[in-house]
Amino acid sequence: MSRSVFFVSEAFRALRRSAAPSIAAIVTIMVTILLLGVLIPVLNASNSAAEGVREQIGLRVFMQLDATRAQAERVGPKLEQIDYVTKVHFVSKEAALKRLKGKVSGDLKSSIGELNSNPLPFAYDVTIDDADNLEAVSQAIQPPGPNGKSRPIDPMIAKVSDSREQANALRTVTGNLKTFLIVLAALLLVASLLLIANTIRLSIYARRREVEVMRLVGATNWFIRWPFMIEGVLVGIFGAAIAVAILWAGKVIIIDKLNGFTLINGLSTVAFVPLIIGLVGSAIVVSALGSGLTLRRFLRV
Amino acid sequence: MALLGTRARRRRDAASPDRRDSHRSEEPAREPATPPIVELREATVVYPGGHVALERVSVEVARGEFLFVVGPTGCGKSTLIKTLIKEVEPASGKIFIAGRDLGRISEKKVPLLRRRIGTVFQDFKLLPNRTVYDNVAYALQVIGASRSEIRSKVPEILRLVGLQTKLHNYPDELSGGEQQRVSIARAFVNHPPLLLADEPTGNLDPVTSIGIMQLLYRINRTGTTVLVVTHDREMVDKMRRRVLALEEGRLVRDQAAGLYQDESTTEFAVRMRAELGVGDEGHTNGDTVH
Secondary structure (H helix, E strand, O other): OHHHHHHHHHHHHHHHHOHHHHHHHHHHHHHHHHHHHHHHHHHHHHHHHHHHHHHOOOEEEEEOOOOOHHHHHHHHHHHHOOOOEEEEEEEOHHHHHHHHHHHOOHHHHHHHHOOOOOOOOOEEEEEEOOHHHHHHHHHHHOOEOOOOOEOOOOOOEEEEEEHHHHHHHHHHHHHHHHHHHHHHHHHHHHHHHHHHHHHHHHHHHHOHHHHHHHHHHOOOHHHHHHHHHHHHHHHHHHHHHHHHHHHHHHHHHHHHHHOOOOOOOOOOOOOHHHHHHHHHHHHHHHHHHHHHHHHHHHOOO | OOOOOHHHHHHHHHOOOOOOOHHHHOOOOOOOOOOOOEEEEEEEEEOOOOOEEEEEEEEEEOOOOEEEEEOOOOOOHHHHHHHHOOOOOOOEEEEEEOOEEHHHOOHHHHHHHHHOEEEEEOOOOOOOOOOHHHHHHHHHHOOOOOHHHHHHHHHHHHHHOOOOOOOOOOHHHOOHHHHHHHHHHHHHOOOOOEEEEEOOOOOOOHHHHHHHHHHHHHHHHOOOEEEEEEOOHHHHHHHOOEEEEEEOOEEEEEEOOOOOOOOOHHHHHHHHHHHHOOOOOOOOOOOOOO
């Protein structure tokens, strides 16, 4: 009992004395934890968004631009006959333009209004029963021809767009982003580890007299090591605590206010409490590792 | 004690209880009832780089002895102290403390060994940012002593060394002699059976030195074996105690205390002052222990 009090008070004494390196280590830990605390939910949300796009099951079949209305309407029944197709919805040029106008705003919207002719083709929204059958339906509309090029079931069909493509593109982007951010986070973790190691090393140097006396009077090796270990972990805890406070403020000020918006609704993300526990835990592990490594190298006891 | 040849050493390695004294070799399998507090058998210490600091040194120190180790700088005096606290290990030969072979003490047990040996150095090794009281208390804290133990032992030992009025002073507010007293208090606070002092008076003037020697003598009279390393031959000669002389790592003289006399610490101090020709002033700290 009195031992642990001794260890902790020695660790605090050391932290006060070597304020500059301690603060450097604390700030690095803080930035790392802050970054991870923002990145993990964001990555999670973008992942779930990508998955959401993939889940939207359906195809859009575009006609040739020069197809007449009659030619386009002839395609509909053919699409309805394909297996797994549950619903076929005809989108006229006018409806498509209207839909486009609804999606854009500002200058672009007014310039669409100024168009002399309608640049959009006729199209069909094809709904199918299950996402797994997307490939089959797509194949049925555009069976591959003898020369490998796909030959649509009707010459008027120009293109079949598949929501999977968008999902895949989104996934590639988030995947790359994820890799980049993981590398960044790993670098920051290494930096924190090294700065903690450096703090402890300086602390060992500053306390070399104490260490010498402890060895002379017969303090056990772990008795000598514990204050340094605790000092490193305290640095980790302080850094993590500041980061958590900032994250919490961010959650209250930004995220909680967005919750009323439909935009954010449905985006699943990591729960706050487990995230914080995980972050603080990793800060403690990293700082303990940092001090442990230095003790092994520089504290010959 | 003569140096032993390699032949004898080899024989001893084969059958270690075989001793040089004939009356002991009659019972080769048994250690004496009370083993010597310090025993070196053919201890050789070689530093990295090939410097031989101690060369086949064999010596026995009985419990309660007060002895000096003298010799010029670099003769291996400090190495001797380092080997006794297992800071340095001999390349060959054996070292025993109270009958225990240091070579067989695991690294984990070394701190326990050091708790039974007090060490005092020329440069005191006090912590400058702690008071006299805290410096001594620190030595107890780091070996896990309880608070009540610290509260009873620290003032007692500081009274013994005569610093009861300086408990709350910092080391830099004390004279050299007083600092050395703190260092001795710290080394002796656990009443170890063996006290090692490496040049304890190296930084002090003759009058202060006598005070320190008197304190060490007082500690010796409580039954603690005191081994003092010094290059102050004059002081050693006046002390009239056993003297080991080292030269280039070899033990060249082991002069028993022919003139040894049992005297009180006061008699000791008076004689020392008279023989060294210094006055009565200085740190006498009221000698009441006899």
